[in-house]
Amino acid sequence: MRNTCSCFYRQLNDKLAPGSYSYLIIIDGVGLICTCLWRKQKKSDRFLNETIAWYEAHYPNLNRTPIKRVGGKGDFTINRSYKQDGRYYVGESGGLQDFMWGFGMRMAVWSGVLAANDILGKSDYEADVRKHLMPYVRTSVANRWLMNRVGDRTFKRMCKAWMKDQKKRGDGLIWIGKLFRPSFFKSILYRIVNPFMLTKDPKSMGRGVRRMPFRKALKRDVWEPSDRAVAIGEQWNEFRRKGAKVSFAKDTETEKKSQ
Numbered sequence: 001m002r003n004t005c006s007c008f009y010r011q012l013n014d015k016l017a018p019g020s021y022s023y024l025i026i027i028d029g030v031g032l033i034c035t036c037l038w039r040k041q042k043k044s045d046r047f048l049n050e051t052i053a054w055y056e057a058h059y060p061n062l063n064r065t066p067i068k069r070v071g072g073k074g075d076f077t078i079n080r081s082y083k084q085d086g087r088y089y090v091g092e093s094g095g096l097q098d099f100m101w102g103f104g105m106r107m108a109v110w111s112g113v114l115a116a117n118d119i120l121g122k123s124d125y126e127a128d129v130r131k132h133l134m135p136y137v138r139t140s141v142a143n144r145w146l147m148n149r150v151g152d153r154t155f156k157r158m159c160k161a162w163m164k165d166q167k168k169r170g171d172g173l174i175w176i177g178k179l180f181r182p183s184f185f186k187s188i189l190y191r192i193v194n195p196f197m198l199t200k201d202p203k204s205m206g207r208g209v210r211r212m213p214f215r216k217a218l219k220r221d222v223w224e225p226s227d228r229a230v231a232i233g234e235q236w237n238e239f240r241r242k243g244a245k246v247s248f249a250k251d252t253e254t255e256k257k258s259q
């Protein structure tokens, strides 16, 4: 993309990003358009093509040239132990990630610091993870349960409330921060819903890992791509034939149910 501005646009759109979100970031003319899928993960290209078409339609000055397609897959688990046989399970290796939107950087850094403190003999990693991180992880499980129950109409209401609050307080982080913070309601909700949301992982080498599976596709996830999205897919195939690379194309790694 040859735009010179630096910008970040995030959107909640249940068609383009089933159960999750999509975004556009441009820094010094280099851009990224991304979509995250909590459901319907097979043939993920069609979601990306439709998302690119959406951003092109809403930001007509994009002037986009495809370079590369990248992707990744998150891992969401709650474990009985985070330290075993001298190994520290930090960040995503310990499943420490926000279950609602897949944000894992803060928890990766935070758990890394806690592990370092343990190695230096200052504290106990296992106890620290439980005390400091788990309340946030449990809150995010409750948030995910709530997110699974809503669609575009509620997203719109949430965004309006967020913008209104930002206008009033002059700071957008207050409203959104509250969503992630542990509360009495969310701790109760976690207790009720976690047995249904997390499934035991038999391959966890005795660490008692419970994993959050991605969700089954809904009826509304089946739709015909727009003409523009089809053209974007064809454009990408042409760039690929000329040598452009894809770093992630393993739909087969995803459980059948969520495809």
Ligand SMILES: Cc1cc2nc3c(=O)[nH]c(=O)nc-3n(C[C@H](O)[C@H](O)[C@H](O)COP(=O)(O)OP(=O)(O)OC[C@H]3O[C@@H](n4cnc5c(N)ncnc54)[C@H](O)[C@@H]3O)c2cc1C
Residues within 6 Å of the ligand: 034, 071, 072, 073, 090, 091, 092, 093, 097, 102, 103, 104, 105, 106, 108
């Ligand atoms: C597209 C995308 C967008 C995201 N956006 C956000 C965001 O906006 N905000 C946010 O908070 N989070 C975001 N996340 C999630 C976040 O990036 C991860 O949760 C976070 O980076 C996890 O950090 P980590 O250190 O646990 O693991 P990683 O960042 O995955 O680091 C693990 C490292 O270990 C290396 N490694 C693996 N196996 C071995 C081995 N056997 N030997 C040696 N090295 C090995 C890997 O190569 C890698 O470098 C995003 C993730 C993706 C995929």
